Amino acid sequence: MVTIVPGPFTREGKEAAVQKEVRENYDIYFEKAAKTRLWFPDKLKERDDMEKYGHMITDDTKEILFGFMGVESIVDDYVFGGIKAAGNSLTTAQLYIQWGYEESRHGKTFQTSLIDSGLATKEETDKFIAETQEYHWTFEEQTGYQATPLLASAYAIFQERQTRWNYTQTRIKIWEEYGSPRAKDGSRIYPAISGAIGFPERDEGAHEANFTNIVRIYMKYFPDQALDALAKVSNHYKMPVVQLPNAEEFIRCTLAAGLGNPRTVINDVMNPCLNRMGLESRQALKTAIKNFNLLSEDAIVHVEGKPLEGIVPDETSEVYTMTSTGEFILDKNPEAN
Ligand SMILES: [Fe+2]
Ligand SMILES: [Fe+2]
Known part of the structure; x- marks a missing residue:
């Protein structure tokens, strides 16, 4: 859908155009999410094989899975930050609720994966989540800036892309730990956790695309603000600052697995995001x-x-x-x- 703004246009006119296009973008997002990404962590068929494959998971991967579960489990804080940034925009608040619902499936996916694979008990995972949730994440502390819908979207582009990238790498790592299983025709098959992690991975890709679209809308009408927002959040960009109970092991294991190394973050996260903005x-x-x-x-x-x-x-x-x-x-x- 193309909105025609006849020139010369006023600031109010441009703001109204942004709101209208943002709303259209949300409508498309909701519709697509319902049609193509409707899934429930409890009902994933990959769970059936987790017990069988559980013993192949290395200790490092187990720490990484715990860490991912922790980062995904403070979703309430992220949603609250988004709603706060939304101000009186009902559409933006609605997006954060839908987005939060999708994010909450991720924490659950990691939790059931750990339990079904025999890597942890329900109590151990609950305790880990409860300890992680004692710390409250805020956008201000994360980025040093007061959240606005534009700034929050700009930060989210990078964060969603890095999360997806982390899940892709971990999916492949787990696949290798499972003995690199292949179908008769030679194609890779992703059983148990390596298959389950693909669901959050796809969600993160959709999230990145959604926040990219929002920043692009601003780029069209308020390029100076969009460029400024991208600069602010990318200058000292880092993944969510969360206090994980296994913080030290998590950092050691993620670095050993090649996740979060600065070169990759620039080449595989920052630059591709900026490329989509034309830079x-x-x-x-x-x-x-x-x-x-x-x-x-x-x-x-x-x-x-x-x-x-x-x-x-x-x-x-x-x-x-x-x-x-x-x-x-x-x-x-x-x-x-
Ligand atoms: Fe997530
Ligand atoms: Fe996400």
Whole structure:
């Protein structure tokens, strides 16, 4: 759906356009979630094989699974942060409730995986979760900034992508610990936990796409704010600051497994997220912010290779293409967009 904003447009007009597009994005998200990602951690058929494969899981992987369970178990704090950031936007608050519901399935998936595989008892996992929940996560403490819907979405892009990346790596690690099982035709099969972890993994991918869409909407109408938000949350980006009962072992095991090493975080998490915003790197983001400040106040910007969808510039508008290196080039023929 394309919203047409006739120029010249006021700040109020642009804000209304953002709200409208954000709402449309949510509607599509909800519909897709219900159609393609409806699953329940208790009902996963992968649980049936966990007992059989449980003894193959290494101690390091067990620590990692405990850690993931802990990080996913403080979902109430993340949801509360999102609702607080939403202010009086009911749509944004609704999104955080749906998102929180999906996140809560993840903690449960790790918990049932540990129990069904014989790696921990129900009591041990409950105790671990209760201890983790004693600490309360806040967006302010995590990022150093007061949450707004835009900032929260910008942070979430990176965090969701890294979570998905962690789950992908762990799925493959567990598959290898299971003896790299393959079907008769040679294709990989992912039984027990290696299969179950694929469900949260897919959710995280959908979350990343959703928050990317939201920031892209802001990028269209308020590029300066969107660029600023991306810079703020990516400057000192780190995964949720959570106090895990197994903190030391978790860090040791995740590093040993190649998760969270700074180079990978830049190459496989930060840069791909920025690429989807039309920028090649954090350096390009810095350049874009510096250059944007030199443009005239009502300059219209679009990402290279992407048309100026939904905005109709008038004769006096200056329309710029933002290149992947963060430069702005004045379009010669804005109507051609
Ligand atoms: Fe999650
Ligand atoms: Fe997520």
